[in-house]
Amino acid sequence: MSLWEVAGKKPLQRVPKMRKSFGQKRLFFCLGLLFVLIILPLVFSNPAHVGIFILCGVAGVLAMGWLLILRIGGLSLGQAAFLGIGAYTSALLSKNLGLSPWLGLLLGGVAAGLVAFGIGLIFLRITGLSFAIVTFAFAEIVRLVFSTVDFFGGHGGILDIPNLTPIRLFGMGTLRFHSHIPNYYVLLMIVLVSGLFMWRMDHSALGRTFRSLPQNEDLANSLGINPLYYKLVSFVTACFFSGIAGAFTANYYNVIYPGSYTVMQSIVVQIQGTLGGAASVAFGGILGGSVMVVIEALLLKVDPRFIYIFYGLVIIIITFFLPDGLLSLPREMGKAWRKLAHWKRKSQVI
Amino acid sequence: MALLEVKKLTHNFKGLIALNNLSIEVRPGEILGIIGPNGAGKTTLFNVITGFLKPSAGEILFQGEAIGDLKPYDIVKKGLVRTFQGAGLFQQLSCLQNVVLAHQLHKKTGFWQTMLDTKEYRKREEEVYGESVDILKGLDLEDKKDLPVKDIPYGHQKMLGLAMARATNAKLLLLDEPVAGMNPAESVTIVEEVRRLRDEQEKTIAIVEHNMKVIMGVCDRIIVLNHGIKIAEGTPDLVKKDERVIEAYLGAEEV
Numbered sequence: 001m002s003l004w005e006v007a008g009k010k011p012l013q014r015v016p017k018m019r020k021s022f023g024q025k026r027l028f029f030c031l032g033l034l035f036v037l038i039i040l041p042l043v044f045s046n047p048a049h050v051g052i053f054i055l056c057g058v059a060g061v062l063a064m065g066w067l068l069i070l071r072i073g074g075l076s077l078g079q080a081a082f083l084g085i086g087a088y089t090s091a092l093l094s095k096n097l098g099l100s101p102w103l104g105l106l107l108g109g110v111a112a113g114l115v116a117f118g119i120g121l122i123f124l125r126i127t128g129l130s131f132a133i134v135t136f137a138f139a140e141i142v143r144l145v146f147s148t149v150d151f152f153g154g155h156g157g158i159l160d161i162p163n164l165t166p167i168r169l170f171g172m173g174t175l176r177f178h179s180h181i182p183n184y185y186v187l188l189m190i191v192l193v194s195g196l197f198m199w200r201m202d203h204s205a206l207g208r209t210f211r212s213l214p215q216n217e218d219l220a221n222s223l224g225i226n227p228l229y230y231k232l233v234s235f236v237t238a239c240f241f242s243g244i245a246g247a248f249t250a251n252y253y254n255v256i257y258p259g260s261y262t263v264m265q266s267i268v269v270q271i272q273g274t275l276g277g278a279a280s281v282a283f284g285g286i287l288g289g290s291v292m293v294v295i296e297a298l299l300l301k302v303d304p305r306f307i308y309i310f311y312g313l314v315i316i317i318i319t320f321f322l323p324d325g326l327l328s329l330p331r332e333m334g335k336a337w338r339k340l341a342h343w344k345r346k347s348q349v350i
Numbered sequence: 351m352a353l354l355e356v357k358k359l360t361h362n363f364k365g366l367i368a369l370n371n372l373s374i375e376v377r378p379g380e381i382l383g384i385i386g387p388n389g390a391g392k393t394t395l396f397n398v399i400t401g402f403l404k405p406s407a408g409e410i411l412f413q414g415e416a417i418g419d420l421k422p423y424d425i426v427k428k429g430l431v432r433t434f435q436g437a438g439l440f441q442q443l444s445c446l447q448n449v450v451l452a453h454q455l456h457k458k459t460g461f462w463q464t465m466l467d468t469k470e471y472r473k474r475e476e477e478v479y480g481e482s483v484d485i486l487k488g489l490d491l492e493d494k495k496d497l498p499v500k501d502i503p504y505g506h507q508k509m510l511g512l513a514m515a516r517a518t519n520a521k522l523l524l525l526d527e528p529v530a531g532m533n534p535a536e537s538v539t540i541v542e543e544v545r546r547l548r549d550e551q552e553k554t555i556a557i558v559e560h561n562m563k564v565i566m567g568v569c570d571r572i573i574v575l576n577h578g579i580k581i582a583e584g585t586p587d588l589v590k591k592d593e594r595v596i597e598a599y600l601g602a603e604e605v
Contacts, residue, residue: 197465204464205457205475212451215440221422222400222432223518224455233461 034192041184050180052297054252056290057187058083059272061194061245064285065238066273068198071207071281072234073127073214078135079269081142082112082239084261086246088146091158091256101164101251105190105244112243116236124231127214139266147258157257161250183252190248191286194241199282201237210234268292271311274318277325284327291326351414353378353522353554354399354430359408361391361398361578368394370578371408376522381548382556383569383586387598390575392558393435396524400432401425412522426455431520435527437507439499445510446495449482452514485513505536512543516553523547525557529564537561541568566590574598 041050062079069076089111090104099107123134146152164177164186177183201207209230212220217227250256276288292314299306318325322332352375361369368391376382384392397403399410401422410418417425440448459471486492489509494502499510508528515523528544529537541564547553559565565572566586574582574595582592589595 200465200467204467205459205471206461206464208447208451209454211443212440215442216438218402218422219434219438219440220451221402222426222434223452223514224423224426225451226421226423 037188041181045181047180050184052293054180054184054187055297056286056293057184057191058245058249059269059289059293060191060286061289062242062269062285063272063276063289064194064198064281065242066269067276067278067281067285068202068210068234068238070273070278071202071210072124072231074124074135074231074235075128075132075270076135076235076238077132077263077266077270078139078142079238079242080261080263080265081139082116082242083246083249083265084142084146084256084258085112085115086243086248087250087256087261088152088158088246089243090247091161091250092152094162094251095158095160101162101247104251105164105247108247108250109240109244112246113236113240116239117232120232120235121228124228124235127217136263136266139261139263143258143261143263146261152258155258157255157259158250159255161254161256163254164251177251183248187245187248187252190241190244194244195282195286198237198241198285199280201234202281206230206233268311271314275314275325277327279324279327284325287326351378352376353413354556355409355411356395356399357409357411359395359398359410360406361394361403362406368578369398369405369408372575372578372580374573374580376554376556377571378521378554379548379552380554380570381544381568382554383565383572384556384558384575385560385562385565385572386575386581389577391578392575393526394578395575396432396526396558400430400524426518426520429519429521430524431515431518431522432524433511433515433526433528435530437499437504438511439507439514441500442498444496445486445491445499445502446479446482448499448510449485449514449517450478452517453478453481455518481517485517489513505532505539508532508536508540509543512540516547516551520553522554522556525555527559528557529559529561537564544568 040053044050044053062083065082066076066079086108090101090108093099093107094101094104119138123131123138126134146157147155152158164183166174166176168174175182177186202210209220209225212225213227213230220227272288272292273285274288275292276284276286278284295310296307299310322328324332354374354376356372356374359369359372359374360367370391372391372395374395384395386392394403398405399417401417401420401424405418408418409416412425412428412430415428417428417430420428440451443451457474459468459474463471483492483495486495489506491502491506491510494506499507502510508531512525512528515525525544529540532540544555544557545568548555557565557569569586572582572584572586572589573580574589574592576598581598582589582595584592
């Protein structure tokens with residue numbers, strides 16, 4: 001792990017000048033990125049493209065949540081289930097009860113968070129492979145419940161879910177959400193809020209405590225840290241935002257069906273998170289999610305079966321060449337470059 | 351009044367009796383040694399006292415208060431802390447991060463204060479980081495503060511572990527084999543630190559150890575365990591000469 005990954009806060013002894021310039025560079029980078037994200041659908045306004053951006057955003061939120069859970073040592077293979085819980089909550093509330101879909105967004109998150117809290121109380125007492133297995137099982141159970149219980153619409157899912165209700169802008173008319181671009185901006189807000197929240201959590205004392213747990217839970221216990229509390233904070237937060245993203249998909253696509261929330265989907269979340277890199281919960285999540293979604297979209301055009309080969313290749317390449325994900329690419333390339341230079345020098349001497 | 355009282359403590363590991371009706375007390379301000387052959391139940395005793403294991407029978411009283419049912423993170427809040435055998439640190443984190451985490455006990459900022467990065471939170475963080483750097487300075491580790499703990503020498507790691515236990519401000523420290531794996535020079539530093547903790551900071555210390563030189567040299571009183579039972583108790587001189595102890599243990603040990 002590099003120092004940046006490990007330091008939740010820069011030590012007091014760092015030279016102030018260096019600190020400021022690095023912080024400034026980062027701030028400019030983020031503002032630049034924000035600018036790009038805001039004008040993105042205006043530049044690439046083809047609905048197909050905007051649709052892909054939205055998929056990137058949803059994947060990004062899920063991957064961010066997955067990485068946040070990884071921080072406490074949890075390998076969750078059930079994130080798709082929380083996407084589904086959020087989606088079904090908003091779908092049922094906005095379609096059957098006529099509740100505002102905006103409220104559905106929030107309640108989708110709350111529902112996912114509550115479920116996460118409930119199962120977390122039991123599941124978070126174990127970590128490692130066992131945790132992965134129980135989240136896997138949980139995801140399957142959720143999918144089965146959605147596809148067999150009539151209340152959830154069974155195999156056919158739920159249709160005719162209302163779009164987000166129009167908002168009246170002060171003096172500028174009404175903003176309707178029947179098309180892609182307004183929905184993109186809603187999702188962008190969700191991504192920004194989730195990203196900021198989870199980034200902040202990871203970089204604060206909370207994140208520091210998270211990291212201590214997979215390394216030595218006994219020591220953490222003996223220092224007054226209640227492991228279950230911190231694991232729950234991480235897990236519930238991650239699932240809350242995944243639920244909101246799920247609720248968004250319900251009101252955006254207007255259709256949801258249980259087949260979308262498979263264990264394969266959860267595994268894809270893990271691949272996205274790993275591809276992005278655990279160094280940064282927020283950036284790793286968005287990066288991994290977006291890259292995978294874009295490449296998937298391209299491959300789908302060629303042949304849908306390539307997707308599975310693609311997943312496999314990603315796992316192999318990451319494991320052997322880039323275990324810390326795309327975020328570590330600059331660092332790894334630097335290392336490779338220096339190694340190459342060293343060999344060249346060596347061969348010249350001979 | 352005894353600082354820590356263990357009354358008729360029994361602990362079973364599914365048929366294997368690790369602690370057998372054991373009664374021990376730790377008196378305020380003393381340095382108590384707990385020795386015995388391997389498998390005598392010393393570490394089990396620590397695990398039960400500090401809440402990592404639940405007693406099968408018996409009571410544990412710290413400052414008169416029953417702590418037998420408490421979780422480890424609640425017990426340390428009462429003023430009782432332990433160290434672990436072996437390295438026992440957050441290996442991948444830096445020295446500074448490790449010491450900072452040891453201050454978690456005194457965390458005063460809540461969830462939203464942390465999330466919103468309030469002035470109070472920042473002030474608290476600065477304090478904690480400042481204190482942590484001071485602790486590292488005291489251990490001569492300041493230049494290594496950003497190194498992952500696994501990259502510093504084992505002796506330094508043990509000292510760091512001890513410093514972290516001290517950072518919890520506990521009144522009673524249970525040290526599990528603090529000088530295991532150390533050369534004589536390093537052992538001396540640890541022993542000096544233990545003495546300092548008692549003499550200057552009024553801590554009470556109980557040490558589980560196999561190094562007889564250290565135990566005999568630093569402890570006021572020694573308790574000898576074998577098969578989960580107390581077989582002897584007294585000053586180092588008395589214990590050294592006790593037949594049962596020699597028979598069980600010291601005969602095979604290099605003094």
